[in-house]
Amino acid sequence: MSCNCAKNQVNNSIVKKTSSSSCPNDGKCTTNLIENKSLNIKTDATGAIYYELTDNSKTSIIKFEYNKTVDTTFQDNSYREEVLFEIPNQFDEINLKDDKLELVKMIFGKHCFCKGQAGIFTIIKGKLNLKKKEKTTSFNLEFEILNIDHKIKKISGTIK
Template sequence: MAKTSELLKSNIESVCPEDGACTLELQKNKSIAVKTDITGKLYCDLEDHPGTSVIHYVYTRNTDPELQDGQHREEIIFEIDNTVSELDLNNWNLSQTKMIFGRHCFCRGQAGYFVVKQGKLRLQHTKEALRFVLDFTVTEVPQTLTQVKGTFTQ
């Protein structure tokens, strides 16, 4: 089994929406702490945690710099055990990865973080690479991202 800390390069295999840019990052030896603020809204912090790592995919829509409050960003964040060799999770089982979807925009009532309860994650982790395919849906807000595919290699 590969150590996640050895994986360095990321490759986005899913299609990034044409009107923006996408990034994929593996944050080694981190864990997601899902919290609730005083208004009841979810948010997350990353904490140091040997033994787990966080995969973070971000889509940022291109915006006119003249527009104030025109920004739009979506992200999917989930946690994996560094020693896992294979995952095949559906719907509520995605909670094992603390998977959350973030939508950040000036769109009152339709922004924030949401627990992903519907979807499918397939992940393979070998000495050479960590590969994953994620299809997901959130029901609380509109979303641009519905599929993310990526690979991390040495």
Template sequence: MKNLISFILIGLLCACTPVKRTLSDKPEGDLNESVYRISSYCPIEGDCKVNRIKNVSLQVKEVRDGNRGEMYYELIPSESSDVVIYSYNKAVDDVLMDGFYREEIVFEIPKENQRIILEHRNLQDVKMLFGRFCYCKGETGYYKVKRGSANIKYSDSRIRASLDIQILDVPQLIKKVSFTVD
């Protein structure tokens, strides 16, 4: 009996070991997804990933309905730029119908070997958007990033980015991200 209790306690201790998720690689699988490496913190309640869409440009659009406006983007074919999407998807209980939560940081990068360092309103030089999607009435959709900084380097078909952004319009979980994407 003592051996059984000891075995169960050891099993519980091993199962309760905290998981550190500050460094993640793209899981094996879909060949259409980008190869990436995230070197910043990703909240343990969900998953972070990076996708690079080659040969496209961001076209940001805004629809006004009275005082309320909705922003969205379209991807337009372009040989001179790529679009990068960093996303965080919070794991939720499947029983909850409206329990989803996702954040995205979207930006466009010219296809040139270069380094781009931007701050605050200059982040719009790469058309940077922040998206928040949840069942949060009046606090979802895309927002232009107007506060923060970005250090982006494009070389040898690899993009390295370090972003620190702040959105004043809505709450956000993802503020500082660092990643490399091929």
């Protein structure tokens, strides 16, 4: 008898790292553009939100991630926040505020050992400005998640 190992599928999406100016001093941040993907927001049986990225030639995802520098000798000591939103591949300018952020499927994730605070949340209070000029996309985002403490409240970046 022999066993057949599962083979990793090749991911056809293109990920571009970008510059960002919104990182707290106590951690590291990355901003990525994940091209030709769509953000599918789902809810599990307990009512918790999760997401999947699926192929879509008309949209791309901007993902900002903050990882706090922690003492790794302690168990369950990690802390991460992320913001994801979907943008059309073809646009000149997008300006959205509060409940209109739903148009770009904007979500915030807080991943930590912090009961009642961890999870993925829909962002419905904030302001997003995106501009595309030639092959450069710039964005500014300010947001708030009600009843959740979070370090990231403003994000700005440039994607070339």
